[in-house]
Amino acid sequence: MLTLLAIAFASLAFGWQAVGMGAVSLCMLALMVPCMGLAWRKYPGAGGLAFTLATIGAAAGLWRGMPLAAGLGGVMCALAAWDLESFSRRLRLAAPQDLPGRIEGRHLALLAVILAVGAGISLGTQVIHFRFNFEWAAVLAVLSFAGITALVNWLRKREN
Amino acid sequence: MTRILLIGILLLVVLLGGLATFNAGWLTLAIPLAVYLLYAFLSAPEGINLEVERRISERRVSPGQPVGMELVITNHGPATSQVALKDSLPDFLSVSEGCAHRLVSLKKGESMLWKYSFTGRRGFHKFGGIEAIASDPLGLLSVRKFLPTSGQILVLPMAPRVRRIAIRTRATRVYSGNIPARLGGSGVDFFGLREYQPGDPLRTVNWRVSARFPQALYANEFEQERVADVGIILDARRQVNYIGADLGIFDQSILAAASLSDAFLASGNRVGLLVYGQFINWTVPGYGRLQRERVLHALARAVPGDSHAFANIYIPTNLFPSNSQLVFISPLQAEDVEPLVRLRAQGYALIVVSPDAVRLELSSLAHSKPVQQAARILAMQRRITLQRLRHAGIQLVDWDVTQPFEQVVESALSRPPAYMRAIGAGGAR
Numbered sequence: 001m002l003t004l005l006a007i008a009f010a011s012l013a014f015g016w017q018a019v020g021m022g023a024v025s026l027c028m029l030a031l032m033v034p035c036m037g038l039a040w041r042k043y044p045g046a047g048g049l050a051f052t053l054a055t056i057g058a059a060a061g062l063w064r065g066m067p068l069a070a071g072l073g074g075v076m077c078a079l080a081a082w083d084l085e086s087f088s089r090r091l092r093l094a095a096p097q098d099l100p101g102r103i104e105g106r107h108l109a110l111l112a113v114i115l116a117v118g119a120g121i122s123l124g125t126q127v128i129h130f131r132f133n134f135e136w137a138a139v140l141a142v143l144s145f146a147g148i149t150a151l152v153n154w155l156r157k158r159e160n
Numbered sequence: 161m162t163r164i165l166l167i168g169i170l171l172l173v174v175l176l177g178g179l180a181t182f183n184a185g186w187l188t189l190a191i192p193l194a195v196y197l198l199y200a201f202l203s204a205p206e207g208i209n210l211e212v213e214r215r216i217s218e219r220r221v222s223p224g225q226p227v228g229m230e231l232v233i234t235n236h237g238p239a240t241s242q243v244a245l246k247d248s249l250p251d252f253l254s255v256s257e258g259c260a261h262r263l264v265s266l267k268k269g270e271s272m273l274w275k276y277s278f279t280g281r282r283g284f285h286k287f288g289g290i291e292a293i294a295s296d297p298l299g300l301l302s303v304r305k306f307l308p309t310s311g312q313i314l315v316l317p318m319a320p321r322v323r324r325i326a327i328r329t330r331a332t333r334v335y336s337g338n339i340p341a342r343l344g345g346s347g348v349d350f351f352g353l354r355e356y357q358p359g360d361p362l363r364t365v366n367w368r369v370s371a372r373f374p375q376a377l378y379a380n381e382f383e384q385e386r387v388a389d390v391g392i393i394l395d396a397r398r399q400v401n402y403i404g405a406d407l408g409i410f411d412q413s414i415l416a417a418a419s420l421s422d423a424f425l426a427s428g429n430r431v432g433l434l435v436y437g438q439f440i441n442w443t444v445p446g447y448g449r450l451q452r453e454r455v456l457h458a459l460a461r462a463v464p465g466d467s468h469a470f471a472n473i474y475i476p477t478n479l480f481p482s483n484s485q486l487v488f489i490s491p492l493q494a495e496d497v498e499p500l501v502r503l504r505a506q507g508y509a510l511i512v513v514s515p516d517a518v519r520l521e522l523s524s525l526a527h528s529k530p531v532q533q534a535a536r537i538l539a540m541q542r543r544i545t546l547q548r549l550r551h552a553g554i555q556l557v558d559w560d561v562t563q564p565f566e567q568v569v570e571s572a573l574s575r576p577p578a579y580m581r582a583i584g585a586g587g588a589r
Binding site: 048051052055058059062063066068071072075076079082083086087090091093094095096097098100103106107110111114115117118119121122125126138140141144145148149151152 | 163164165166168170171172173174175176177179180181183184185186187188189191192193194195196197199201242244245246258259261262263264295297298299
């Protein structure tokens, strides 16, 4: 998890450096330190905090022209770190006879597949280009907002 | 914030931001998040339909004795990719082998056997059920369910064996025992002389007295030995038992109560128990092994409470007639002297067993000068309290809990107190 966090923030720092904003790049590296410290101390919100910061950092960077690979790499590593933090908490409940090593292996394989699919689609979109006019973009925005809100609400209700 | 909400918000912000700013990079950034969320959505658990059967190898054990637990879990619902199962154990039980939690995946109709063993200190616990949390493989979405089970465990307190406690009550019961009853009859100790009655065994004839007074034959009379009523009062007030921290002084009091009740019951006495905590919890007096079980059960369940009104303690005379024996087990406070003296004045023979909380607490503290001074003051207060009780004719056992209880109590209570022996009330036992 610590390695993933380090890669995530280093990737973002590299991206910011590439757009010529060394100060922000240093900020990214500076943010890495408390996030890794919290993760080291097993603070429960460390992964979530790092994921949020990495997503904001990547989004802002992409807006300023950061290379997509750097932004995407940063977010995906932070997402993986956030996932592993939660997984390690769940794995603590496993007894030796549940073969925690096997559960861990299965989870890592699944995470790798999900991230690979995500990265594949993301990079695929670089090849296939769609051009929207403003009306289509607005419709898509409203639909996305409504769809994701409904999905998250539905999932949360199910969880409760 | 739940994980699902966090990723949902981030996805929404990135997606809407991308659409609003016509930034393709943001939309690209949203894709891995959307894939992650979508996978969780597709593999979300439908619900939990598990049945649990609990089997416990023992229901009544002594402290430290291992108990086997078996849980048979059957999945009557759809296959679950990840179910966390947690069996909650109270503080006084600890797992000795295996685990009290599992992380398993169960196919439809599959059963699993979950075994672990535990040991415990004193206490009683009713197993309510186990907690099951089914989640998708990414842990974004989970469903909780409490799966009810039945079963209970009773860990009885330790009761070191005390061989003999000499008590001398003014009133005894009709059954023969080993407490001198101040009544002539058959027994061991000489009680007095009376005129020989036809039917008296010839060996009871006191020939010396009969020779001195030749007009009649005189026979020796022996003191009858009977059983008595013994009431054990266990002080379970929190403010007395928890001095600075929970150092286990209450458990020492429990041990003393168990040991004494065992000894009194073994001598044939009628023993009752009063646990004086938040509520007054009576175990009605009785005899024999069944009563021993009742007392041990009550002691196993005893917990300290917040009662402050020891001054108004009332002993129902229908359960414990005055002139019977009371044993008060408490670390003691200075304010306890008056009610105890009042009980003594009502005619009860009173023994106070007091585990030394001051010495116990001192052993757990750093040996600094202020601590030593405070300990000296507290020890002095305790000595004064004990002296006041002694002056009121109350038998005392000042128990340094680092010493074995049975040794302390045997050296203190195996003979009647000196003042009783001095006035001839204690017998030569």
